[in-house]
Amino acid sequence: MKTMTPKYALFVGAFIAVGLLMGAAGALADTIPAGGPPTEFPGLAVMMNSHGHGPPAHVNPPGLEIAKDKFQYKGKGRVGAFDVDWTVEADPDPYINVFLELVNTTGTAQDFTFSPVLNIDPQIIGGIITGGSLSGTLIDMNGDGASLSLVSGANPPPIYTAQIDGIDYETMNLPTLPLVAAPHGTAGIGPMEFGTPIPSMVEPTMSVLDTIGIEINASVSGRDRAYVVATFVVEPVPEPSSSVLLIMSVFAAIALCVRRRR
Numbered sequence: 001m002k003t004m005t006p007k008y009a010l011f012v013g014a015f016i017a018v019g020l021l022m023g024a025a026g027a028l029a030d031t032i033p034a035g036g037p038p039t040e041f042p043g044l045a046v047m048m049n050s051h052g053h054g055p056p057a058h059v060n061p062p063g064l065e066i067a068k069d070k071f072q073y074k075g076k077g078r079v080g081a082f083d084v085d086w087t088v089e090a091d092p093d094p095y096i097n098v099f100l101e102l103v104n105t106t107g108t109a110q111d112f113t114f115s116p117v118l119n120i121d122p123q124i125i126g127g128i129i130t131g132g133s134l135s136g137t138l139i140d141m142n143g144d145g146a147s148l149s150l151v152s153g154a155n156p157p158p159i160y161t162a163q164i165d166g167i168d169y170e171t172m173n174l175p176t177l178p179l180v181a182a183p184h185g186t187a188g189i190g191p192m193e194f195g196t197p198i199p200s201m202v203e204p205t206m207s208v209l210d211t212i213g214i215e216i217n218a219s220v221s222g223r224d225r226a227y228v229v230a231t232f233v234v235e236p237v238p239e240p241s242s243s244v245l246l247i248m249s250v251f252a253a254i255a256l257c258v259r260r261r262r
Helices: 006-031 242-261
Strands: 044-050 057-059 064-067 070-079 082-091 095-104 110-119 128-139 146-149 160-164 167-172 179-181 186-194 201-203 211-220 225-236
Touching: 044 070, 044 082, 082 110, 095 110, 095 211, 128 146, 128 160, 128 167, 128 179, 128 211, 146 186, 160 225, 167 186, 179 186, 186 225, 211 225
Parallel strands: none
Antiparallel strands: 044 057, 044 110, 064 070, 070 082, 082 095, 095 225, 110 211, 128 186, 128 201, 128 225, 146 179, 146 211, 160 167, 160 211
16 A cells, blocks of 8 residues: 655645534534524513403514614414404614504404513613604495494593503593594594604603503404504613713813802
């Protein structure tokens, strides 16, 4: 058998070593996604209920990161009396945007509740700024007109409720109810808003420790469709910037010098 020269043996050894390194790198690439470890999605829980048509549906949907720290959750299907198509966009820093389509599949008016709750991170302590909105469209689908109103009951909840840590924070209702669309026509839902420009409602002593959420409650007439867009935004009260603090310090120093001179 022919013996390899030292130079050839060194070349073969180097080639094998490179191959082993490339294989190891490939295996590592299979276990760690490009760009680093996977993003930890903020928890979102969604409750939906078509009243009188079974128990509420509770969903913990998987998320999709659509931008840095911006996440999207989707769902579609039959919930009681309604065909439901929904999208929630969220940021745990935090805000919630809801895009909801409801189609009443029965011949009579039915009630529906849609309530997403978002886990926030980090906590906001020592003051918040908030804002929210509700808008949409009611569409008659069968030529006999359409209506949207509060859900039935002696003390019906508002159409829009913003929640902080599981407690109702701000509510909105349409000024005139029921909202009516003419046969084969449409009617605008809102727009309604608070904390305009969003967000601008200051709560100097309020904190957010765990969650924010939106609850939408509405009754939609039989065989008709409603599109709803709802928003709730929370931001911390900004701390004074370093430049503001510097200016205040300069004025304080000047005032002290004037007092000493006097």
